[in-house]
């Protein structure tokens with residue numbers, strides 16, 4: 511396998527501060543995945559008030575602002591902000607994390623509706639099961655894609671809080687080791703965290719980044735030479751990204767639902783990265799106004815990074831826990847697809863050692879795919895990215911994989 515270095519053709523500065531955007535005019539809370547509203551149009555809702563529950567298990571969704579419910583349908587709830595940030599209780603109390611039992615941790619994370627941030631994985635209450643035996647906890651701060659470094663940014667900003675929760679997890683769940691994966695070019699971050707290794711089960715692992723090492727399956731394969739089918743939990747391993755760990759900390763420390771999240775805006779459109787604390791449910795358009803983003807035909811706006819991102823329009827896009835990065839790029843145009851020239855580049859770069867072109871051939875000829883191990887595909891899209899014929903190979907594989915489920 512040829513390792514694709516994470517390269518950033520243009521230097522984008524990294525500021526040391528977080529911009530606040532916590533007063534959107536309205537929010538939209540999606541009801542996808544079978545959530546049912548428990549409020550109605552015209553109701554007044556408080557910030558942090560429960561507004562919907564999941565049909566099968568009553569997992570809750572909360573309002574992230576106070577105001578009037580202006581619209582509800584089966585897809586979602588719209589709430590107009592009254593800009594008063596009214597909550598039912600004003601008591602701000604800190605809880606001692608050491609007092610929690612395993613049962614209380616998963617109960618609290620469930621009741622506060624804490625979700626996994628930015629990745630389609632199980633939610634924290636599902637990963638941290640009281641009856642499970644765990645060996646390793648991995649905190650992944652590697653770049654998911656070029657320019658996307660929100661994880662190491664948060665690792666730097668939230669060190670004290672993260673250490674507190676990690677020490678509690680080690681005691682409560684009896685982890686044998688906690689591995690914090692840091693890119694080896696982040697010297698300052700490594701030095702800061704090195705002091706925390708003493709007398710602890712916490713170990714820092716410096717890794718040279720290449721694409722798609724940040725992906726959980728690839729990372730575990732590289733780090734531990736362990737292969738799993740569906741979940742790392744099969745092998746006693748839990749992986750959290752830094753954003754999700756920060757959300758868990760806040761929920762357990764203050765017993766309050768998450769109303770804000772940190773989002774990174776990057777890409778060659780801007781001179782510097784922006785890390786913005788945004789109310790969950792805010793419209794992307796409002797946040798982009800704050801960044802003085804100028805829309806034009808030449809600019810491609812993506813939810814995610816250049817490799818895995820999905821094109822979005824600011825008017826219809828909502829900031830949700832599904833994503834933590836947006837990027838904007840100049841002069842990127844869609845190119846025409848040509849026939850395969852059998853160059854083999856897609857095979858050379860596949861991080862999971864698959865043969866994308868052969869899989870695609872088999873799919874097009876409707877052959878049996880059993881021998882190709884397509885369940886190992888992590889959908890990194892690298893095969894399509896390097897293809898000189900611009901063939902969307904990953905798309906064929908993803909569709910075939912979904913059909914096999």
Ligand code: SF4
Nearest residue numbers: 860887888890891893
């Ligand atoms: S999308 Fe799948 S097949 Fe393509 S390079 Fe990534 S892992 Fe390999």
Ligand code: SF4
Nearest residue numbers: 850851853854856897
């Ligand atoms: S990279 Fe594209 S052109 Fe080259 S073998 Fe793979 S599918 Fe064919």
